[in-house]
Amino acid sequence: MNIATFNEIKKLYLSGLSTFQVKDKLKLSFSVREIQRVLAREGLTRSRKLAYELAVKEGRVGRVKKLSTIKRIRMSAMLRYSILKRDNFRCLLCGATAKERLLEVDHIDFNVRNNAPENLRTLCEWCNFGRRRDNDSTS
Numbered sequence: 042m043n044i045a046t047f048n049e050i051k052k053l054y055l056s057g058l059s060t061f062q063v064k065d066k067l068k069l070s071f072s073v074r075e076i077q078r079v080l081a082r083e084g085l086t087r088s089r090k091l092a093y094e095l096a097v098k099e100g101r102v103g104r105v106k107k108l109s110t111i112k113r114i115r116m117s118a119m120l121r122y123s124i125l126k127r128d129n130f131r132c133l134l135c136g137a138t139a140k141e142r143l144l145e146v147d148h149i150d151f152n153v154r155n156n157a158p159e160n161l162r163t164l165c166e167w168c169n170f171g172r173r174r175d176n177d178s179t180s
């Protein structure tokens with residue numbers, strides 16, 4: 042790829058076009074992947090969110106397709122409250138109260154669909170965050 046071509050690509054990309062549109066407009070023989078690689082080498086990348094929004098705008102991705110595929114079954118306020126009450130409004134790991142820290146209802150088995158009371162417990166935001174991060178790094 043010569044510098045003139047690269048500058049054209051860069052100009053269009055920075056004006057808000059996607060790499061797909063850039064390739065199309067300049068009738069490039071490079072693959073979209075190659076264009077993205079060259080742009081990335083120059084530090085020109087879009088965040089996943091921005092790239093996604095662009096794809097939706099162009100109709101490459103259906104609006105119904107969400108970034109996250111996990112469907113949470115919304116925990117009812119009543120269920121949440123019953124778990125907090127059962128655990129005496131305290132974090133089961135460190136004992137923090139609602140006055141000290143935000144309390145959250147945690148899924149013990151990490152399955153957000155499993156809202157059985159025995160799978161739920163009260164954790165403060167700190168303990169719950171640590172758990173989430175630990176789980177992310179091991180899975």
Ligand SMILES: [Zn+2]
Binds near residue numbers: 164
């Ligand atoms: Zn805690």
